[in-house]
Amino acid sequence: MLTDLYEFKKDLGKRGVFFCLSGPISQNLVAEIGSTLEQKISLEEASKSTVLRVFSTVVENAQNIMRYSDEKDEKLSLGIIAVGHESSHYFVLCGNMVENDKVEILRKKLSKLQTMNRNELKEYYRKQRRQGPPEDSRGAGLGFIDMAKKASKPIEFDFKKIDENFSFFSMKTVI
Amino acid sequence: MDNLIIEATKYTPEVFFDCENHVLDLKGKSYPENTSVFYSPVFEWLEEYLKQASDEKITVNMELVYFNSSSSKILMDFCDVLDAAADDGKNITVNWVYEEDDEDALEFGEEFQEDLESVTFNLVQKVLDDF
Numbered sequence: 001m002l003t004d005l006y007e008f009k010k011d012l013g014k015r016g017v018f019f020c021l022s023g024p025i026s027q028n029l030v031a032e033i034g035s036t037l038e039q040k041i042s043l044e045e046a047s048k049s050t051v052l053r054v055f056s057t058v059v060e061n062a063q064n065i066m067r068y069s070d071e072k073d074e075k076l077s078l079g080i081i082a083v084g085h086e087s088s089h090y091f092v093l094c095g096n097m098v099e100n101d102k103v104e105i106l107r108k109k110l111s112k113l114q115t116m117n118r119n120e121l122k123e124y125y126r127k128q129r130r131q132g133p134p135e136d137s138r139g140a141g142l143g144f145i146d147m148a149k150k151a152s153k154p155i156e157f158d159f160k161k162i163d164e165n166f167s168f169f170s171m172k173t174v175i
Numbered sequence: 176m177d178n179l180i181i182e183a184t185k186y187t188p189e190v191f192f193d194c195e196n197h198v199l200d201l202k203g204k205s206y207p208e209n210t211s212v213f214y215s216p217v218f219e220w221l222e223e224y225l226k227q228a229s230d231e232k233i234t235v236n237m238e239l240v241y242f243n244s245s246s247s248k249i250l251m252d253f254c255d256v257l258d259a260a261a262d263d264g265k266n267i268t269v270n271w272v273y274e275e276d277d278e279d280a281l282e283f284g285e286e287f288q289e290d291l292e293s294v295t296f297n298l299v300q301k302v303l304d305d306f
Binding site: 030053055129132142 | 185186206207208210240241243244245247248249251274275276277278279280282286
């Protein structure tokens with residue numbers, strides 16, 4: 001692993017990734033990652049809106065991992081978050097384990113968002129915010145809609161079946 | 176009653192609710208892990224305050240640089256409480272302060288403005304102090 005570390009870093013770089021974290025995610029960590037990324041992206045002369053959208057997408061993803069990852073280490077939730085830049089856009093990748101029986105619900109939710117344009121997403125967000133969170137939500141139930149709304153193209157996602165209990169959920173948001 | 180003063184943290188805003196001068200400031204970032212833990216005392220204070228307020232002019236300044244989606248729900252509830260009080264005859268002005276090139280903050284403000292019927296809701300562009 002020691003000698004491969006450089007190759008691993010280079011591989012991330014080749015994929016445009018300039019930040020990557022795999023492991024337990026906590027609220028304090030979210031704040032630190034957020035402010036570090038904010039500094040880095042501000043240096044690249046991105047607009048205020050872009051900086052805040054990347055920051056916001058990282059926060060929503062991280063808090064999703066904290067709330068919903070089915071891979072836990074005591075109280076800490078495990079997942080992976082990566083931020084990168086390709087074809088003049090920032091992107092945020094996020095992944096975590098989910099129980100297989102949640103896959104179809106998530107797939108349905110996300111597929112629906114993929115078909116909506118920006119105005120539809122805006123309206124849907126307002127409607128859901130007014131309606132209050134669905135039963136299975138541990139927040140306001142708005143995280144995915146918020147990310148879809150801030151993205152410059154439809155969010156992409158994938159479920160990889162790991163064993164009879166778990167799948168690995170991954171999602172990509174292009175800002 | 177006492178003023179409500181809560182210092183800002185990395186992920187919760189500064190709260191400075193002044194019941195003598197009737198100015199309520201909410202300023203900073205809002206993305207706590209659990210929004211109701213942070214906002215419960217804020218709502219309790221607000222409801223108590225509105226109950227005892229008469230016809231004085233109440234100014235609410237909301238200057239949120241960033242808030243996560245669960246805070247967005249809470250902020251809507253917060254504005255709803257103010258709107259209901261205004262509907263009840265209280266004189267309430269909300270200033271939604273946003274930074275010049277932050278399109279999303281402006282859009283959120285516009286949505287709140289559309290939704291609220293009784294409070295005076297101003298969209299205020301912040302003058303950036305560049306040094």
